[in-house]
Amino acid sequence: MHLKTASAKRKKYATILTFLTVPLSGFMTDVYLPSFPSMAENLDVSERSIQLTLTCFFLSYGVVQLFVGGILDSIGRYKPVLLSLLVLVVSSLGIAFTKDVFVICLLRIVQGVGTSFIVVAKRAYFVDLYNNVQRKNFLSYFTIVWSCGPIIAPFLGGYLESLFSWQANFFFLAIYATVLFFGELFIGGETIRNFKKFNxxxxxxxxxxxxxxxxxxxxxxxxxxxxxxxxxxxxxxxxxxxxxxxxxxxxxxxxxxxxxxxxxxxxxxxxxxxxxxxxxxxxxxxxxxxxxxxxxxxxxxxxxxxxxxxxxxxxxxxxxxxxxxxxxxxxxxxxxxxxxxxxxxxxxxxxxxxxxxxxxxxxxxxxxxxxxxxxxxxxxxxxxxxxxxxxxxxxxxxxxxxxxxx
CATH class of the missing domain: 1.20.1250.20 (MFS general substrate transporter like domains)
Structure with a gap:
């Protein structure tokens, strides 16, 4: 369903869901920062190896953003977001259950790709659906909401690590992505106005x-x-x-x-x-x-x-x-x-x-x-x-x- 033709009520809920999705990138990078020491100890690897997992995410997240905008303009936003959320669920569970830091690095690269698709698609959401006045109003909150991720994530991650283990951070990310997936499935929809051929x-x-x-x-x-x-x-x-x-x-x-x-x-x-x-x-x-x-x-x-x-x-x-x-x-x-x-x-x-x-x-x-x-x-x-x-x-x-x- 295209959200342009959706009811005002559904569009309102879809917008709320978008704001809930905006901090995702901050959670993906920062929620497990307090667990760095215990991950290194539990996996029996060096500090540098654990730090590399964050570097891998940043690298793939950055590289994919160079091209993802054109790709989303050609194939739409909705289906890539759904697929990316599923990828985040599976990869987060994979990290939680593995004991190999090399596998974690590979999965973090995959997560960087998936997060890039989601973030760029949601950044375009307001441009796709709203007029200039409404767009400025929503985008004025965009940066504030985005900032909540890096602020709240490590605070939450510290308690998850203390109460459970480092794996709890990635179980949380899997649950977060799952909630967003079903939200998109039942509330979301396509937002792109005109498809453009990727050049x-x-x-x-x-x-x-x-x-x-x-x-x-x-x-x-x-x-x-x-x-x-x-x-x-x-x-x-x-x-x-x-x-x-x-x-x-x-x-x-x-x-x-x-x-x-x-x-x-x-x-x-x-x-x-x-x-x-x-x-x-x-x-x-x-x-x-x-x-x-x-x-x-x-x-x-x-x-x-x-x-x-x-x-x-x-x-x-x-x-x-x-x-x-x-x-x-x-x-x-x-x-x-x-x-x-x-x-x-x-x-x-x-x-x-x-x-x-x-x-x-x-x-x-x-x-x-x-x-x-x-x-x-x-x-x-x-x-x-x-x-x-x-x-x-x-x-x-x-x-x-x-x-x-x-």
Missing amino acids: LRKTALLYTVMLKNKGFLSGILILGLAYSVVMVFNIAGPFLVEHHFNFTPVVIGYCTLILGLSWMLGGIISKKMVHYAFNPKILFFTAFQLVLIGVLIGLGIQYDNLFLLMGFAFIIHICSGFVFTNYFTNNMLFFPSNAGISGGLMGGLLYIITSISSYVISSSGTIVSTFDMSLRYLLIALPLALVIFFAVRYRSKRLKKPLLHV
């Missing part, structure tokens, strides 16, 4: 043109590195909190919950400062982030304390959230006539960069102290600052304004 050559040509735009390309690099700052704690934090500071998985969940809120706070501050000149505010928050990391490095030499680390990480993540929100909005304005394709390219490359950063963090050596964590923050924040500096210079030249003109 890989045309898409590749558009991508080439977009990537030749230095402002757009630097914006993608900044988005990927800004999000990678968050991944420093997500990748290494669970092992540090449990093995070094001797806290429980529940505490890991609270830590990631707090840092998720700080990321959201950075976005809120960004919206409050929307009328401030772009270059000065970006340079200020970037420099402030580097200063904070420098101070944390200095203090980390003498003091090794979780509360110290969390206090500085909270503000560092606010800075990254601020930068991310500003550049996300800025990048969406480069190609307004091809917003869907540019959004897919931006989202895909963002997660590919994040997967590379995650691998670099997990491969950078043992992290056993506050000082070690501060160096990893510097490892990501320094390249971020350099790219921002050159991006700001390019923006100033393009707009023919002085570098720090307010």
Whole structure:
């Protein structure tokens, strides 16, 4: 059934179901973060092997987003979403029952593909069904609802790990996907207005043109590195909190919950400062982030304390959230006539960069102290600052304004 011809009541329920689906990607990545240490112990593998399971998800999730928009435009949204939800159910159960980390990595790649189809289809839902005024109203809630995933997921995962085991996280994901599947089966429907033939050559040509735009390309690099700052704690934090500071998985969940809120706070501050000149505010928050990391490095030499680390990480993540929100909005304005394709390219490359950063963090050596964590923050924040500096210079030249003109 096409939702365009559905009753107002059914369309309302389908919209609620869509909002329940939006946080899925956050749950897929973050719900099992507090279980990293116990997974490594239970599967008798290294920390790096468990961290690689997250990298695998990010990589496939990013790569598929480069093409999934065109595929969904040619075959529709509804059936691919149903199939993808079934894939998530089966793969989550497969991870819960296996003892082989290699199999888990393969299944996480499969989950990245399935999640990509679902997220892109649901992102298009509001564009397909609603007019401009209604669309703006719903999309204003979209980011807020999406942010709930990375905030709630590790908090829930900490308790699931503490009360049951690491496998409980993936049983939860299977149940979540099952509920969404039956919701789609009985309430959902097709939303696409007009089917379009998938043209890989045309898409590749558009991508080439977009990537030749230095402002757009630097914006993608900044988005990927800004999000990678968050991944420093997500990748290494669970092992540090449990093995070094001797806290429980529940505490890991609270830590990631707090840092998720700080990321959201950075976005809120960004919206409050929307009328401030772009270059000065970006340079200020970037420099402030580097200063904070420098101070944390200095203090980390003498003091090794979780509360110290969390206090500085909270503000560092606010800075990254601020930068991310500003550049996300800025990048969406480069190609307004091809917003869907540019959004897919931006989202895909963002997660590919994040997967590379995650691998670099997990491969950078043992992290056993506050000082070690501060160096990893510097490892990501320094390249971020350099790219921002050159991006700001390019923006100033393009707009023919002085570098720090307010």
